[in-house]
Amino acid sequence: MSCRKKPIAWVTLGIAICATSTLDAATINVFAAASLTDSLKEIAVTYQQQTGDKVIYNFGASSFLARQIEEGAPADIFFSADEAKMDGLEKKGLILKDTRKSRLSNSLVIVVASDDGAAIDTPKDLVTDKVKRLALAEPRTVPAGIYAKQYLQKQNLWQTVEARVIPTENVRAALAAVEAGDVEAGIVYKTDAAMSKKVRIAYEVPASDTPAISYPMAVVKDSKELDAARRFLKHLGSDETGRVFEKFGFIVRK
Numbered sequence: 001m002s003c004r005k006k007p008i009a010w011v012t013l014g015i016a017i018c019a020t021s022t023l024d025a026a027t028i029n030v031f032a033a034a035s036l037t038d039s040l041k042e043i044a045v046t047y048q049q050q051t052g053d054k055v056i057y058n059f060g061a062s063s064f065l066a067r068q069i070e071e072g073a074p075a076d077i078f079f080s081a082d083e084a085k086m087d088g089l090e091k092k093g094l095i096l097k098d099t100r101k102s103r104l105s106n107s108l109v110i111v112v113a114s115d116d117g118a119a120i121d122t123p124k125d126l127v128t129d130k131v132k133r134l135a136l137a138e139p140r141t142v143p144a145g146i147y148a149k150q151y152l153q154k155q156n157l158w159q160t161v162e163a164r165v166i167p168t169e170n171v172r173a174a175l176a177a178v179e180a181g182d183v184e185a186g187i188v189y190k191t192d193a194a195m196s197k198k199v200r201i202a203y204e205v206p207a208s209d210t211p212a213i214s215y216p217m218a219v220v221k222d223s224k225e226l227d228a229a230r231r232f233l234k235h236l237g238s239d240e241t242g243r244v245f246e247k248f249g250f251i252v253r254k
Helices: 008-024 034-051 062-070 083-091 123-127 143-154 158-164 171-179 190-194 226-236 239-247
Strands: 027-033 054-060 077-079 101-105 108-113 134-137 165-168 185-189 199-204 215-219
Touching: 027 034, 027 062, 027 226, 034 054, 034 171, 034 190, 034 226, 034 239, 054 062, 062 077, 062 083, 077 226, 083 143, 083 215, 108 143, 108 171, 108 190, 123 158, 134 143, 134 171, 143 158, 143 171, 143 185, 158 165, 165 171, 171 185, 171 190, 171 199, 185 190, 190 199, 215 226, 226 239
Parallel strands: 027 054, 027 077, 134 165, 134 185
Antiparallel strands: 077 215, 101 215, 108 185, 108 199
């Protein structure tokens, strides 16, 4: 209900209703993969206007976020960039299994700086003198890096390129390294590359060569706002938010 000025007879009632609405509003803590930053921020703006609930995000590498949840961080929803991190929490009984849903997919691209970037036409160029440093999200633990490593292994390039890899905290950090000119190339999600004007896509990994990229989401078992978290998770699974994700380049799973 709007809290605009009303006739005197309604002022007291209006104040009471507005106050009640504020008191009933929930704060939902969402731990989400860094690659979801832009799309989820846009989704939150509309949702907060519609419901009055407040959505607070903690963005980062899915591996780091999962570890935080394991250590008792106050999360209500976990939105991971891979199934493995969600599997780990599920095995430890830290998420509500009935709320788990695989929502999105993505694709990988090789990016170079927009201005005077390395002349890369194929993945094999990564093992030539054109690329001395290759930025990846940490390939041992971070989903984007794990996917990139799997792809390079499939192309029989990993053993040669491994010594050139500059591991970063998350996929956005890998993108930033290319933007800053600290590396000649990077492998990131297509959705992240699309958000930057400082890089260009030199090569898009074909769907047939792309690892099985999957973004699951679920309510955290120890959520302090279970009802509100379930409502927001349902919203994240709606056609409305699906259109937002698609706008940012994600592949939406129904």
